[in-house]
Amino acid sequence: MKIERLSEVDIHWQEDGDPNGFAVVFANSLGTDLRLWDKIIDRLPHTGLRLVRFDKRGHGLSSCPPGPYSMETLANDTEQLLRLIGIDKCAFVGLSIGGMIGQLLAHRQPGLIRGLVLSNTGAKMGDAAMWQDRISRILTGGLESIADAVMDRWFCKPFRETTECRGWRNMLTRTPADGYVGCCNAIADADLTGSTSELRLPTLGIGGSDDLASPPEVVRTTTALIPGSRYVEISDAGHLPCVEQPDVFAGHLMTFLKEDLHVRSI
Template identity: 35%
Template sequence: MTAGTALHHRIDGPDGAPVVVLGPSLGTDLHLFDAQVATLADRYRVVRYDLPGHGGTPVTDGPYTMAGLAEAVVALLDRLGIDRVHYAGVSIGGAIGQQLALDHPERVLSLTAIASAARFADPDSWPQRAAGVRENGTESMVASRPGVWYVQSFAGTEEAARLLGMLRATAAEGYAGCCEAISTFDVRERLADLRVPVLAIAGADDPATPPEMVREIADRAPDGRFEVVACSAHLLNTEKPVQVTGLLAEHIASVGAGRS
């Protein structure tokens, strides 16, 4: 995965407005953030991107690393002529944001990590998941997503079906490569070097990145804030869009006010 990889992206919102970059979760595409864009694009220039092998971004040569994925985001910003951004991401998208803020602090104004981690649980399990998806495709992951991506009461909704459609459409190699990037990601000892305001948001019922795991990001950052959203799991920005978008918008606005 090289910095020259062209990430498929979409831009919404007015020219010249402050830029917000949204990074998606494993097995989803940029439409994960449709609810957020509906609110944020009134005031911000919103850039969404697809991970390799997800949505409109083709599978690229591996191995994938979080540093390489962050460099691909930097390359996208360079192509778009964008200097500094507010960054928010879900799960691996939030990990990419942490890597970006650490490796390129001059490019990031604020960071929001949603259902993410500085080190994901069970690192040895991720290569095993990658091998399983390479053999059986992303369809093999669908049955395990209710209760992980969203609480059981959310299953059966149109939004849940839409999310599972994103997973089914994800290329096996892109999904597997991102699993391998997750397995080697660990920035716990670097978070004290973050120089931007950090908001970490957890789903109260998320088994993939439980609240205590998400809280570590805020606790280790010099300027960190932690929030929990009730009755939500891993893709809480779709389960509870009003609450998550409100927290994100408040965080971005507070940083903008402080740096005006």
């Protein structure tokens, strides 16, 4: 188990693959921990790639300082972590709030992020009223009160009927409520349209055909803010295509690393 002590928080992280390889950093969605990427890590070559993932503050095994959080704080956590573990350039793969962290970090530290994968995310996600309503429900009834609705947004109906889905529901409901609400505040306050429009780096957008949290049009529009970007859509997938369609997701990621970033070690 790896814990890195930052200026304000302890961050849990995990490393797979080649410690001397090209770094690929994965950032999780709201209500998940670094196990979100298990299926993708299993499908990527472990020679030539340094595969790093982490639990953002308030999630997984990272510490949970009092909220509310801001997107700037989450990006700063991520930058500190990467510097401390010796990453000075990487491909950054972010899903949902993880994609928002990636957009902001790429704008703040263009030399750090060589390529960006924006999965099921947006420059702006929802509006403040929607997030405040969710926060109010959690404060009243806990994460259990929103769990079924979240599963509907995360997964297509066939997956929701599997036993595996029960594990994802448990992961959500066991997330610290303070951490979840803190990140809700960060999303509610963030509009990255201006800064994302200024990005100039290889970018791949990935949408899920049945994503009810970040609909394909949101992902497509956000990706299009960055000149030269590409967008792909994964069929029969909701908000977490890396879970429902890992072969397809990993295939798109490998193509991006080889053809867009010209990673020659894989």
